Amino acid sequence: MIMIIAAALLQVLAFLTSKVIPFAEKFALLQFKRRRWTQRRQQQQGQRGKPRRNNVGDEEEGTETEDEEVEVEMQEVDEEVTVPEEREKRPKKRRKFSIELEDVEMHSESLAPPPAPSIQRSSTPQAALPTFPLPALPNPPSKATLALQGLDKALVDADIISPSKTLHIPPDGNIDGGTGLSEKMRKRLVDLGITELFAVQTSLLPFLLPSDPMHRALYQPYNPPRDVCVSAPTGSGKTLAYVVPIVEILSSRIVTRLRALVVLPTRDLVMQVRETFETISKGRGLKIGTATGQHSFPHEQVQLVADHSTSLRGGSSKVDILICTPGRLIDHLKETPNFSLQHLRFLVVDEADRLLAQSFQDWLIQVLAATRPPKNPLKHTLKDLADTTLTPRSDTTPNPTPDALAPAFLHLLPYPDVPSFITERKAASCQKLLFSATLTRDPGKIAALELRIPKYFIVQGSSPDEQEDAILDVVTEKFTMPDTLKEHMIICSAYEKPLVFFHLVHAHDITNALVFTKSAESTNRLVRLLNFFQNARTSETSNYKNIVVQAYSSDLPTAERKAVLDKFKSQEIQILVCSDLISRGIDISHVSHVISYDSPVDMRKYVHRVGRTARAGREGDAWTLVEEQEARHFKLMMKDAHHLSEVKRLRIGEKQLAPLIPHYETALSHLKDLYSRS
Template sequence: MAQEQIQEDLKGKTKAKQRYLKEKKKRRKLRKSDGASVANKPKQSHQATPEAAESGLEEQELSSAAEEEKVNDLRNDSSERPQKRRRRDASEILDGEHKPEPAPSENAPLDDTPATLPSLPSFPLPSLPEAPSSASLALQGASSAVLSATHIYREDQLPISLDNPEDSSLLDLRTRTRLHELGITELFAVQTALVPFLLSPGPARSLYCPYAPPQDICVSAPTGSGKTLAYVLPIIEVLSTRVVTRLRALVVLPTRDLVVQVREIFEAVGKGRGLKVAAVTGSQSFAHEQSLLVADKSASLLGGSSKVDILICTPGRLIDHLNTTPNFSLQHLRYLVIDEADRLLAQSFQEWLPRVLSAIKHPLKHDTEHIPRLNDIGHADALSPTNTHILPHHPQLPFPTEKKDVSCQKLLFSATLTQDPGKLASLALRNPRYFVIHGERASSSQEDHVMDVVTEKFSMPASLSEHMIVSETSKKPLMFLYLVHARKITNALVFTKSAESTSRLLKLLDLFEELSIQKGTKSAQNRIIARAYSSDLGPGERKNILEQFKSQAIQILICSDLVSRGVDIKHVSHVVSYDTPVDMRKYVHRVGRTARAGREGDAWTLVEEQEARYFKAMLRKADHLTNVKRMRVSDDDVSTLTPLYDNALDQLREHSARR
């Protein structure tokens, strides 16, 4: 019964719709025929005639029938039209392009569809701000001293004259004469800028300047640019005026080899000036080092006791003497030199830096409230001017409100000097002055140089040629042998990642040389002499090997990164990174062992295929990728070496298995 009733209702509604459409056609025909006459008809009164009322009722009935038909259509199709409508309206509102429906004309057919609602006000969509440039990010947090650094160029050199009594270098005639005897006739760029600055008239040339202490110095220069001589010359000039021996210059270095090298430079340049130089590294007994440093170990002297004017040491050994050597004092320091500063600041070494800075300011190790009587102070005691206030009955100054400060001037040197604010803050620098060495003057602008300093872009020697060879891991030893025999690489430093890799590569090279002599491809006189240099060797053995390499009795020195910093060997013409360096700083210090002091040199890096991506990314980040040229080695290039290499590799495996 329910279904029959629904069908009858649908038929009734369909008939109503048919009547509505017939009437609509009639009205349309009337409009077309009587359009002009209808437009000129006078307006009718608002009173409804019986005919109008009847037609109005009919129209109302038709409209209700049409509405019922629309409701039925909505029921049959309730899932499409409303969703499309909502989607269209939402997109129009979001795009801000919703347009109102045009107003119907007088001749438009009647439509009972409700009018379109006015659109919502449109607002701009939120957007992310533009990211700041890398330059602005790099400048954030940079100190004013870094931004106002003094930029020096390699071509800025100063000749050392013996005829002019007032030489622009401000060096004494005796020092200039000594430099000429050593074959040094001009100052390099870093020396040209730094030596006159440290020797300028005034407090800079004084042994003590507690009321006007000098500025601290930070120097960033490429390896081999003459940084060591840049601080050796001013220290010798100023300390040559001393009368009493006090420890006035302390040079801290990361390795024993560097300590020995810097001591030799001090002794060579300061010959005949009466200055006493000592080096402590732990290679000798502790008691012997104590006898070199202090004159009296029995009494406790407020001014300390020193037998040397200049001390060169490693940080660990320095802390040992501060802790246990009686009368060893740093209160008289005029210069504190930290060479290879980035490495020393990155490693704690028993918190050596805070201990040293504290010893410079507070010389007493015991209770400072206990002041000994004047009669108890030994005749050898002499406090520095900064610490005379701890003496009993010390004289009052005419201006007691004027504060005194330590006269120690800090000098920081490195080829990769850090700009980390945290690390630099630990140094407690006093009004620091920065000196930065660059390439040619026309290569870049002053703004580019500032960005290079802030972003830590490192400078390389101008006479250095850089290469890389990408190969399979299994063929990397063969590539090394190719460089040695096909490219005739000698007088070379070869860097590996560990002491074990050093000994294994040396054994492979020795086996290859023996097989070459046995097969007749090489004579015994032309055999390449190579040695390993690593931390596994004792100090005496390392010193002996280094001396043989300097005298060219050894042609290839295979070593770890123990000698990657500061070691100056003049005849090194090639540097080979057998194992790829892990960061840019290590790469800079490795390749800096050649092309020093204007000499030419080549740097080779053997890169495994899986390392190539990371190595290139490291160079690209430092804006240095274009400077490293890739060299391709084909199988034909190494075809003559392959049979001997395979035999040597088999023997190396047997040797390793027997160990």
């Protein structure tokens, strides 16, 4: 029975499905057509309300045609609205299109044509949608902003000194004229022909030589002096800026201790600075020593340390001022007994950028450690000190008293019961002075110096308003050249470069010149080629006068190098061909020309080379021979340093070089024979 009822229900459901669903589909389609007809009717009424600009006959015909189309369409709609039973009896007509019920419901709105603009008229205009600007990246920060990020505040607060600033030195009287110098020092400088201070000296000397006598003391354990960093162009008087205050302060010493240490990169610069110290300190009784490796190590030990047999905590020294290279300094720190830096009042690092760039057995770390007292005080009893630390003077009597410890090292005293003020921590009195024409901007290297409240002096710019620009120039390595320097650039091929050099020397009558090459071998080869060229030209031209040329390089022994340099200073040698050995710090007053036969590979080398001329306000010329394949690199280097516009290009044509070619080819053949035999 249940099965029969279920079968009947299924038949009824099938019947309803077959009848109702087609009717619903037809009804939805009919509604769609009615909406479409209504929209078209409204559009026609709107168009009838407007006068047409065609002919009258055309307008009437168009109206009748439109009415007929509407009536036909309405008849079709009425015919389709019938009962499902009647629809089955009538013959089936061909359907124009077939559509599913879901598609009609979902897409009926999208299939309808857009309404005419005339239907959507309203009294108030519709508000426009708001527009938003397209997203854009912010402007990138400038190079100046990036360069100043994370800059040390001490460098931001640096003293900017105009290169033209000078200060007159009063020769006598109690008035120092703002220099901070004693009457004896002022007389000495005037006797040497120094009547005014240069830019860097005008600010540095009053800072290092304050009027308060307490700040000139040799020991300042409770109020140690501030450290100093100086960036100034070559030839601006940096050496004299630290020699004079060191001599002034150390002249008050009674006992000889090593109180000033000057570290330099080369032996030649050591000898030059020693001559300056000896000249300025004449009559002061100060003892000056050097350590460069020029003499044997035992010989230097005897010259520097007074006592080798007894171990003394305070050290023992025969010199007040030591000028040295970093490698030899480390040797004495490790191997020389009683060589101590605890009494240092000044630590001078000249040409700081080069010394900080090269490790030299980590010389800086060891030197700074030797100037500081140990962090953990040694606590020894008198018996322990006699047994382990001190060497007895005789077989029976020990020496319990350390020899002259510096105030910052007094906590090393072995006595168990001492007042608290002796064991109190004290700072070292060593004042660090850094000098360079190209002072490093690497914060890591500056931090390694452990500067104490550093004070920066920058010789650059012309007014206080340019302080930020001057600091930015130092940070971005925009170097300042002397105003009296004229710079030239000559671009040529590798074959023509010797010819261009010979033409430059003879056409511009160049004497008192330094010629820089890339190596010692290049130096010797160029000197021989120039001598062969002059001999070939002299054999054909009787009125030609040879120029005395000499090589100066690391291949020469120290004594011979000194002799060559003395001859050049006395102008017995007109042209000195050298490597970069003397490109830093060497001061030869009569040098009027600097020729870079081999172009420098970086801007720092260029600055130090051309800095050998136009010193102390004198005029000078700098010439750079650039090979064609090096021209792009050289120009980019100058452009990055914002200095390309200052270098004038000089053109030398083939007609100017043609007369020199026969003599040049003869010189080349002689040079070839010389090297083939060797």
